[in-house]
Amino acid sequence: MTFTGAPLATLAGVFAVAGAAVSLLYVLKLRRRRIEVPFARLWQRVLAERESSSLWRRLKRLLSWLLQLLLLGLIVLAVGDPRFARGGEGRTIAFVIDAGASMQAVDEQPSRLGRAKEEARRLINGLGARDLALVIRLDGQPQALGGLESDDRELLRQIDAIEPSDTPADLDRGLRVAADVLRGHPRPTLILIGDGAGYQAPLDRAIGGSATATATATATATATTATATATATATATATSLSAIDLSGIDVRSIPVGHSGENVGVVGFAVRRYPQNRSSYEVFVEVQSFRSAPSTVKLELTQDGEVVDVQRIALLAGERAARFYPNLAGAGARLEARLRPEGSGALDAFPLDDTAYALLPPLKKQRVLLVSGGNLFLEGALLLDENAAIEKIAPSAWDPALAARYDAVVLDGFTPPAPPPVPALYLDPSGAGSPFPVAGVVSSPAITDVAEKHPLMRWVTLRDLNMTRSSRFALRPGEVALASSARDVLIAAREVPRKTVALGFDPRRSDLPLRVAFPVFLVNTLEWFAGDEATLQASYRTGQVWRIPAAGLPGTAATVTVRDPDGRSARVPVAEGRASYYGRRVGFHAVLAPPAPERALAASLADPLESAIQPARELSIGGQRLTAPEGFQTGVRRELWAWLVLAALALALVEWWTYNRRITV
Amino acid sequence: MAAATAALFDERFLKKLEYLHVVAKKVFAGRIRAERRSRKTGSGVEFADHRDYVVGDDLRYLDWGVYGRLGRLLIRLFEEEEDLHIYLLLDTSASMRTGSPPKIDYARQVVAALAYVGLANLDRISIIPLGSAPEGGARGPGRLPPTRGKGRIFKVFDFLRAVEPSGLTDLHGGLQSFVHQVKRRGVAVVVSDFYDPAGYEAALNLLRYHRFEPFVLQLVDPREAEPKLLGDLEIIDCETGEVREITVSPRLCAAFAREHRALCEAIESFCSKRGIPYLRADTAVPFDELILRVFREGGFLR
Known part of the structure; x- marks a missing residue:
């Protein structure tokens, strides 16, 4: 006791x-x-x-x-x-409970996670009086839900609070968190409760574990354990930095789940055609994880309306891709949904049966051209169907006027202060230049092009001839798009607003005669508008989403992201992007008043997570992980409630006997 | 208290008394005043019996005819007609003060009613308080001397109003002084709760031995007979002032009720064995009903 x-x-x-x-x-x-x-x-x-x-x-x-x-x-x-005390020293137990996406499979009732929580509750109810325990939620961001606790009510509360996440489980980090907590505590035990899907790879990187732990479990002396830990740690360091040190820890496993039957959408992408932004194309990839051939219906919807339905026959383990070109429609929200061929449920894992994507908004850009007259430029700009060009003379320049446009093209004119909207400078000069002019280069040859930059897509500048060009001095955050040796001739930056500058006048080069010129202009205007290169159609859960803050108020330090469950989170904005860890699949909303609400789409789209076949057997160093022992239900039953009840019963008896004058 | 006592004998009360008188007449129809007969040699005219002559008997009552036939000296006995003396002996101990309403108030009404009926029958009524207080002392009005005639009822009322219960119950002492002081025999109605530590037997026997015709009226308050008490109490005897701590349970209450019932039954048994008319008066029952029961029971008026 x-x-x-x-x-x-x-x-x-x-x-x-x-x-x-x-x-x-x-x-x-x-x-x-x-x-x-x-x-x-x-x-x-x-x-x-x-x-x-x-x-x-x-x-x-x-x-x-x-x-x-x-x-x-x-x-x-x-x-x-x-409490009734069991003999011997108490254990230190970490319950690592998988709450990843695959745990939402319904081959267990009510789900794999529900079953795992049930198992955890059963074990917690069987903890000894001197046992300490910790609950670690294992998802994309494994986290200990509390400290080492002896209070089983608190542990049960933590277990109840675990919610499924739509992210892959990061077992590697989960094991490290558990090992860090357990190290140095008496009789450390790690109990892994999950479906085992994708566990073996991290476990193979683990050192020690069950084999060592089984041996040390009999030796209860802490000193022995500490020595073993120290030795094992040294070995681990020597072996590999990526190894997970579980030496001295008794690792046990409780597998949940029994079916791997699943068909899921593993890839979903959508984009508008650059030349015809009213049309778009969609790519969907479906994979079967079944052991037998199956047939499913793939349904593509746009804002809830069915666009296309295809019947797909899949062999066991087959992956099939479908491409939908030249689609059109006003809606922006696309869903690819798998449905069973007949009636009934499609599979045991409904989470990956639907993928979500978002079309970039269709919007005509208003562009202000400030030019003394440049037919090459005007002609090239007219090619962009998505832009409405208005032209003024440099003498009519007014920053207030520029603020009413989506972008400004400054042809050989450099205003004293940068315009309040994204701007393309052609041959800027003087103090108003967006990039300081460090000098002039005669007849430079383009040697380096930032081909990965969205502005330079399909733009070839090889053998470009020009008479002269300013060379820019770049500051941190500014990008060189084209350089001649070390001289930056074309530069761009995103903060505080998107700005691009050509160090030369196109008319004094052969650029207007090349295809690259109109393409570069279209790329620039699309980049200003935030085209699909920057607006991701669909994010993947379990990753940090770098959400572009373009279109948001310039001073916004944070934005609010509301997930499909309606839960909001404030996320910081840094370098023009808000960083948000995505947990849920579906459409999210980005709120930054007074800017209008924007949407984000997120899908699981992870073949590894869609492979939900549970692993019945896991091992560390060839040693099979066994089920935990030494948990007797009722061992730790709290006595205080019974004592209070007994006192109450006695008080009632006393009251009754007194009032019946038996004890007086 | 005085006002409450005055209210006992109000107009309504007088009307009730008149009614009782009428009823009493019906019950005892054919009886005339002073018709009560005592079986003793005396001035009566109706022969009753013979008895042997003893020295000292009046020779005038010798039955010479019997002597001539049988040779025995027998004295002729006649029913003597005389006034009836009714003594109303009222217990005025402190225990009569208890009850709800107080037993003494009930007793006052009962005594007043009996007195009225007696006065109306031209009997001689006397009221004697039985208490430990000295007679004629500061506490009591002494006794009401024998009086006769309906008109004297107000004197009875005044007397009863002046009676204040106090002191210990001492039936034996009170009756002893009564029998020694009163020469004329008659009906002795004892109105009491009989809560006498010394007992009642010797007291009632005193009346019998002195040839009074005792009539026992025991007053019982139902709340005293079957108390509804519970819990830890400190009981104080209202006469002796004796204090005792008790814890009362329903079972104890029931035991007390049984004990009280046994006391009442013992008094009744004692009386019935000795031919003493006995009535147990529940103070919850209106007094006029009790009086009618008295008449029906007989013994009070013949």
Whole structure:
């Protein structure tokens, strides 16, 4: 018996004081009601018969006093929160509970996660009095839900609070977190509760574990464990930095799930055609994880309306891709949904049956061209169907006017202050240049092009001839798009607003004669608008999403992201992007008033997570992980409630006997 | 208290008394005033019996005819007609103060009613308080001397109003002084709760031995007979002031009720064995009903 509440010495003190008080109250004379009777002798005659055995009467009073002391004793014991103690040293247990996407499979009732939580509850109810335990939620961002606890109610509360996540489980990190907590504690035990899908690879990187732990489990001395840990740590460091050190830890596993039957959408992408932004194309990839051929219906919807339905026959393990070119429609929200061929459920894992994507918004860009007259430029700009060009002379320049446009093209004109909207400078000069002009280069040849940059897609500048060009001095955050040796000729930056500058006048080069010129202009205007190169059609869960903050108020330090469940999170904006860890699949909303609400789409789209076949057997270093032992339900049952109930029952008995005048 | 006592004998009360008188006449139809007969040699005219002559008997009552036929000296006995003396002996101990309403109030009404009926029958009524207080002392009005005639009822009322219950119950002492002081025999109605530590037997026997015709009226308050008490109490005897701590349970209450019932039954048994008319008066029953029961029971008026 151990006391997890007040210590025994305190309890003894409380009992002594309270017991003395009870005894004192017991010997105090009772203040009685006075009643006048006409003939007391008659009462005496009655009482004389009743008081024939005064010994019994005294005994009854003694019994009553003892009953009061017993009541007090029960209550004081309850305050001590006694538990039945099991012999030996307590264990330190980490319950690592997989809450990843695959745990939402419904081959267990109500789900794999539900089953895992049930198993965890069963084990927690069987903890010994001296055991300490910790709950670690294993998903894309494994996290300990509390400290090492002996209070099983708190542990159960943590278990109940675990919610499924739509992210892959990062077992590697989960094991590291558990090992870090357990290291140095007596009899460390790690209990892995999950479906085992994708566990073996991280476990193969683990050192020690069950084999060592089984050996050390018999040796209870902490010193031995510490020595073993130290030795194993040294070995681990020597072996590999990526190894997970589980030496000295008794690793156990409880597998959940029994079916791997699944068909899922493993890839979903959508984009508008650059030359015809009203049309778009969609790519869907479906994979079967079944052991037998199957047929599914793939349904493509746009804002809830069915665009296309295809019947796909899949062999066991086959992956099939479908391409939908030249689609059109006003809606922006696309869903690829797998449906069963007949009636009934498609598979045991509904999460990957639907993938979500978002079309970039269709919007005509208003562009202000400030030029003294440049037919090459005007002609090239007219090619962009998505842009409405308005032209003014440099003398009519007004920043307030520019603010009413989506972008500005400054042809050989450099305003003293940068315009308040994205701007393309052609041959800027003077102090107003967006990139400081470090000098002039004569007849430079383009040597380096940032081909990966969205501005330079399909743009070829090889053998470009020009008479002269300014060379820019770049500051941090600014990108060189084209350089001649070390001289930056074309530069771009995103912060505080998108700005692109050509160091030369196109008319003094052969650029206007090349295909690259209109393509570069279209790329620039699309980049200003935030085209699909920057607006991701669909994010993947379990990753940090770098959400472009373009279109948001310039001063916004944070934005609010609301997930499909309606839960909002404030995320910081840094370098023009908000970083948000995506947990849920579906459409998210990005809120940054007064800017209008924007949407984001997220899908699981992870073949590894769609492979939900549970691993029935896991091993570390060839040693099979076994189910945990030494958890006896009821061992740790709390006694205080029973003690209080017993005290209550005694009080009721005492009350009844007193009122029936049995104990008085 | 005085006002409450005055209210006992109000107009309604007088009307009730008149009604009782009428009823009493019906019950005892054919009886005329002073018709009560005592079986003793005396001035009566109706022969009753013979008895042997003893020295000292009046020779005038010798039955010479019997002597001539049988040779025995027998004295002729006649029913003597005389006034009836009714003594109303009222217990005025402190225990009569208890009850709800107080037993003494009930007793006052009962005594007043009996007195009225007696006065109306031209009997001689006397009221004697039985208490430990000295006679004529500060506490009581002494006794009401024998009086006769309906008109004297107000004197009875005044007397009863002046009676204040106090002191210990001492039936034996009170009756002893009564029998020694009163020469004329008659009906002695004892109105009491009989809560006498010394017992009632010797007291009632005193009346018998002194040739009174005792009539016992025991007043019982139902709340005293079957108390509804519970819990830890300190009981105080209202007469002796004796204090006792008790814890009353329903079972103890029941035991007390049984004990009280046994006391009442013992008094009744004692009386019935000795031919003493006995009535147990529940103070919850209206007094006029009790009076009618008295008449029906007989013994009070013949």
